[in-house]
Amino acid sequence: MRLDLLKILNEERAARRATVLITNTQSGEQRLVKGADIAGDALAEHLDAALRMGKSRSIEVDGQTYFLTVQAPPARIICIGAVHISQALAPMARLADFDLTIIDPRTAFATPERFPDVRLLAQWPQEVLPDLRLDRYTAVCLLTHDPKIDDPALIAALRAECFYIGALGSRKTHARRVERMMAEGFAEADLKRIHAPIGLDIGSVSPAEIAVSVIGEIIAALRKKPLRAEPKA
Amino acid sequence: MLASDDDILSRAEAWKGAGKGVAIATVIETWGSAPRPVGSHLIIDEDGNFLGSVSGGCVEGAVVAEAADVIADGKPRTIEFGVADETAWRVGLSCGGRIRVFVERVD
Numbered sequence: 001m002r003l004d005l006l007k008i009l010n011e012e013r014a015a016r017r018a019t020v021l022i023t024n025t026q027s028g029e030q031r032l033v034k035g036a037d038i039a040g041d042a043l044a045e046h047l048d049a050a051l052r053m054g055k056s057r058s059i060e061v062d063g064q065t066y067f068l069t070v071q072a073p074p075a076r077i078i079c080i081g082a083v084h085i086s087q088a089l090a091p092m093a094r095l096a097d098f099d100l101t102i103i104d105p106r107t108a109f110a111t112p113e114r115f116p117d118v119r120l121l122a123q124w125p126q127e128v129l130p131d132l133r134l135d136r137y138t139a140v141c142l143l144t145h146d147p148k149i150d151d152p153a154l155i156a157a158l159r160a161e162c163f164y165i166g167a168l169g170s171r172k173t174h175a176r177r178v179e180r181m182m183a184e185g186f187a188e189a190d191l192k193r194i195h196a197p198i199g200l201d202i203g204s205v206s207p208a209e210i211a212v213s214v215i216g217e218i219i220a221a222l223r224k225k226p227l228r229a230e231p232k233a
Numbered sequence: 234m235l236a237s238d239d240d241i242l243s244r245a246e247a248w249k250g251a252g253k254g255v256a257i258a259t260v261i262e263t264w265g266s267a268p269r270p271v272g273s274h275l276i277i278d279e280d281g282n283f284l285g286s287v288s289g290g291c292v293e294g295a296v297v298a299e300a301a302d303v304i305a306d307g308k309p310r311t312i313e314f315g316v317a318d319e320t321a322w323r324v325g326l327s328c329g330g331r332i333r334v335f336v337e338r339v340d
Contacts, residue, residue: 001257001337003249010243025261025335028309056272058261067261067335069272 005032013071016135020047021069025058035136052223073137074099075222080125080153081143082109085168088211090118096215103128105149125153134160139218141198142167151180158190164221166198166214241285245276245339254279255339256300260287260332261311267330279304287334288314300336309337
């Protein structure tokens, strides 16, 4: 491996950016594709699939064997709202290997007693999200029911093209949310990416059951190709 | 302790930066119950120091030996373990799995 490629690989990983190193295992020839350049690459389909699974793998193209060293940033979940659902979501996220952060400026909700061993930020989303650097490997769950708290995070999540954005609330609540976002200049197509009401439709009742449906929906968004994803009813 | 394979690649860069000859070994294929997943790395320097793993310790010695040749001649190579009789390799994987390892020099 060329030292310059190794350096870029290490730099990109530190910056939480996706990268794939392509090695021809017969000739030893190598090249590196940064996440932002994948769409235009000849092997785009293979690279995208490997990144989505977050796994290195061998592929065969035109009789040549290539090894893809895949560096996908670990997927994160950011919950806006230190609410009951978030309390149930926290241990589930840990089990499923997601890196979880909970944000809620309401200090009565965001207490370490309610959220042991969770990264908890008792601040407004607009204060802390710039430092968290939302990206394609981040899921954002809006759980406060309060536009004052949820909306700034929603705007940031839409701009960052987060792989998953879910929002709690009835269809009526969501319709008003969509109107507010259109007023912010987002197109209808952008807003279709919001999963609302949040969670897979499994008839969840309790906060823990809703948390299961949310984790399930996040995993589906991460692992399934957009084209194969079933449209929400 | 270096936990992830990613940290290991950072260490490979550091070793090279310190003026050592360095090779990177990567598991590129597995069959059966291989102990370490595809993409796992072992890094080796010219003195035979190594970090990371490509198996549960079964074949590391052989990979380290091969890495010395790769560091010397710069030619990358792919080696397969686990089919003891059919290859020149005496070492096998006791778990019954097979792995293929790509070894390359950092240049």
